[in-house]
Amino acid sequence: MSETLKVRPKVWIGLAIYIGYVIVVFVVQRLSGIPYTDLGESGGNLFLGAGLSLIIAAVLLAITTTLLGWWRPALFEQKRSIRWPIIAPILMVIALLINLASTDWGSYDGAFFAASVVLILVGFTEELTTRGLLLTALRARLSEVWVWFLTSALFALMHLMNALGGQAILPTLQQVGAAFLGGTIFYIVRRTTGSLIWAMALHGLWDFSTFAVAHGTPGPFAGFGTILYLIAGVLALVSVAFVIRGTHERTEAVQAPQR
Known part of the structure; x- marks a missing residue:
């Protein structure tokens, strides 16, 4: 299926957006002067050290997507995949709920919760x-198995920024590995539901839950959330081939005529 887009998707455009996003987030976070390891100390630290960069990046991404005319291919699949691999994302939702149930909400004040x-x-x-x-750009040239792998791998590598922000290298590498599993789960959400919006919601709530459970004194079942997440990630790796199989999502867009 062809769509009329303002700019024809190309791999280099997707990579440029990815690199630009990483640079913007990294620079804004470093200009705050707040180490990654100190984000949880106060609401001000959390907002200036992380939240502000996300707000700026969100605005720039929205402008970029509008100028390219890529909202539809970026947010929606042409055809949904088979449904049963959604089991992995469902397990992640359960892990998320365990995190929230294990959170020490009494340790929160208003400013910290808002941040x-x-x-x-x-x-x-x-x-x-x-x-x-990035997925839209990669689909212009690469097979879907490479689209899954590269989007998941580059998403995981984003987390290396945390080491530059002061986090020790070992937990950072563990975070990178866990993020690859998470990226695969989010890819499956997109393919099985037909929309990136559900992946956005799950991703945002998951990060919120993992940060929340680490604040204060977590409940006795907090570790089960992490274990279930890893199980979901392994299941996603096993089942991702089934959502890739038979995929016909190549971007074959025509550029909009000039007026």
Whole structure:
């Protein structure tokens, strides 16, 4: 199916958007002067050290997507895949709920909670960057298996920024590995539901829940959320081939005529 877009999707455009996003977020976070390891100390730290960069990135991404005319291919599939692989995302939702149930909500004040809510924007920014715009660009030339792998791998590599922000290298590498699993789950959400919007919501709420459960004193079942997430990630790796199989989502768009 061909669509009339303002700019024809090309791989280099998607990679440029990805690199631009990483640079913007990194620079804004570093200009705040707040190390990654100190984000949880106060609402001000969390907003200036993380939330502000997400707000700026969200605005820039929305402008970029509009100028390119890529909203539809970035947000919606032409055809949904088979449904049963959605089991992995469902397990992730259960893990999310365990995190929220295990959170020490008494340790929150109003400012910290408000700043935490801003973090949900990460679902919009990171998903639109990787499994939205980058995915649209990659589909112009590459097979779907490469689209899945590269969007998941580059999403995972984003998290190396945390080491530059002060986090130790070992937990950062663990975060990168976990993010690849998460990226695969979000890709499956897009393919099985036909929309990136559900992946944005799951991503944003997941990050909120993992940050929330780490604040204060978590409940006794907090570790089960992480275990279930890893199980969901492994299941996603096993089942992703089934949502890739038979995919016909190549971007064969024609550029809009000049007026």
